[in-house]
Amino acid sequence: MPHRGPKKQKFPHHPRTRKTSALKYVGHGTDQERAALLERLPDAFVSVDPHWQFTYINRQVEALVGKGREELLGRNVWDIFPIPADSLLYRNAHKAMDMQTTLEFTQFHPLLNKWFALRLYPFQDGLYTFCQDITERKHAEELLQVPAKTFWDVNKSMIVTDLQGKIIYWNEGASRLFGYTAEEMLGQTPALLYPELEKDQLAIDLEQIRKGKDYTGHWQGRRKDGTRLPLLASVSIIKDSSEKIIGAIAANREIREREESTAVESDNHLL
Template sequence: MSVKSNHENDTSFPVAWRLNDVLEAMPGAIYTTDAKGLITFFNTAAADLWGVKPQLGKSEFCGSWRLFSPNGDPLPHRECPLAITLKEQRPLKGQEIVVERPDGTRVRLHSYPSPIFAANGKLLGAVNTLVDLSEQTMADESSARHNAIVESSDDAIIAKDLNGTITNWNLGAQHLFGYTADEIVGKSVTVLIPSDRTDEEPAILQRIRNGERIEHYETVRRRKDGSLVEISLSVSPIRNREGHIIGAAKIARDITERRKAEKQKDLLLREMDHRIKNLFALANGVITLSARSTTTAAELACMVTARMNALAKAHSLTVSREGSSEQPTTLHTLIKTIIAPYAGGPDNAESRASVIGSDITISGSAVTSFALLLHELATNAAKYGALSSAEGKLDIACQQIGEMFTLEWNESNGPSIAQPPATSGFGTMLAKATVRGQLRGEIIHDWKPEGLSIKLIFNGAGTNSHSPLT
């Protein structure tokens, strides 16, 4: 819009003085020039925007230190919007320029120059209004960052109005639920809700209308393919500039893996609790039974230590290399591990003992029971039987026929046996508990003069997960 001067119509109160007061009081940056583009007036807001005060009657077209176009190219003052307005004698609306202050900071702004004409149509000059875009720039940058964060988020971020209609849908939501934004925006959020949970949405919307936030609400939603997914849901009200609630923003996070991890953790804790209880029970049993065959604390300590070491060796056979899970082992491997300390020197640990025949897989509690049983047999052979003499030998033969498994323990070349022992020791009681109780088998002792023979007979479907050995 052109501005006409009527200086000649008011001699009592100068229009220029009155106009300058008005312009100075304006919060926006305003300045004027003559027809040649020399600055004739600027208000404080303009000087603050430029960071410098131009010289009246000398500075041309714009009071800024330097000017640039929006793309960053230098812009000569004679080519700025106000210069074009004077040249073409027409107003320009909202052309964007960048001013540089003497301290090097730059400010984006819109320029609104208009020509000023006298009553006779003569060009007197121009007036320019500068609008600082700094806040808008920050808002645009903030909005861009916000949008980038929303789109790059692995979580599903969804906006809906107070009727439950989806208005925004990010890539995280697409990955989680399977719908693209084009497929789902404009539809009701109830398409994601299973039929048995339809009462949840009205309750959520009511809480949002009341201005409440919903934090980490765990529920189930339905994907595009019909599958269900467990999610953790956070919902917040969306307000307009007046503070009125106009919708809700939802963040949904897939908690399927977390639930699996929690279940696995619970399972491990229960298993740990079970094993610790079993360990204490086993230790208590070893101490109790060992005490029956010892007379001094030193003997008890020595015997308990030896038996616990045998269990530790057996346990090491069943732990994976990573130490993270229990693995089955074989009976032959367990036998060789237990008897090795008694069967010979370190260079030829099995020179006085042999294990031949069929082999079976054992795991679980059977490993512990067999380890204790074999330890007792090996210890007795080392104390009183074939392994107590340099010439003694131990032959162990295994045979499987169908599901029945037989283990024969034969000692020879040891001390002569005059008669069977009068009392039953730990080994005998343990053998009965293991073979008859757990394996539902039989154990037969034959006290031959040339050496002890033991036959174990039990159900040997060792590779079957339902076998009593597993």
């Protein structure tokens, strides 16, 4: 009888952690197309499996945490970013995963020293997280002393300028209305939005606002794609805690065709 070597010991098979997620529930098309979409997102995007291991990380996450995806994929999120079990993020993440419910909230992360707006979406194989850095927004809230529920309403177009007329805050509502991102508009003057408004007139309006004069009326704007944009606009001054004027806030709403036909033209102009 031929000699046989010792019988090989069988070990339990552990599937290797995937470096990328199939992302079955994100968009349509091929995996590469979905991944390309996630890489273009302005928000940080993370996907974890039921064991809290990273399965997908976009470039925004790499920039945010200062780590490459090869350092994170397959690692446990709570090992990389240990936070107390009673923290809002930890509790909500587990609630979303366990109860298969969508959650949205804001959270300060002490390790990164940043404020974030988070949206959690459970799916069959884990949890998707969209994360937006709102640290500057929080700082602006504290500086400008404006009620957050009024000032940061993302359903409205809200634009804040300083005393030099430079845009220092641009919300999601403004992006939807005008077509520009915050990155494109921060530091710009509102003149870009209102090409029909002469610079001399803009300077006059800014001076009136500096003196404490609020404005509400109809005026013409223009979207990024060049289309005409009739608006109902309201502009108010912003004061700090010592009552010193430090800027202006503009709330804008598109006027529909019927409203526009009955609108009374104003001699005033908006920012």
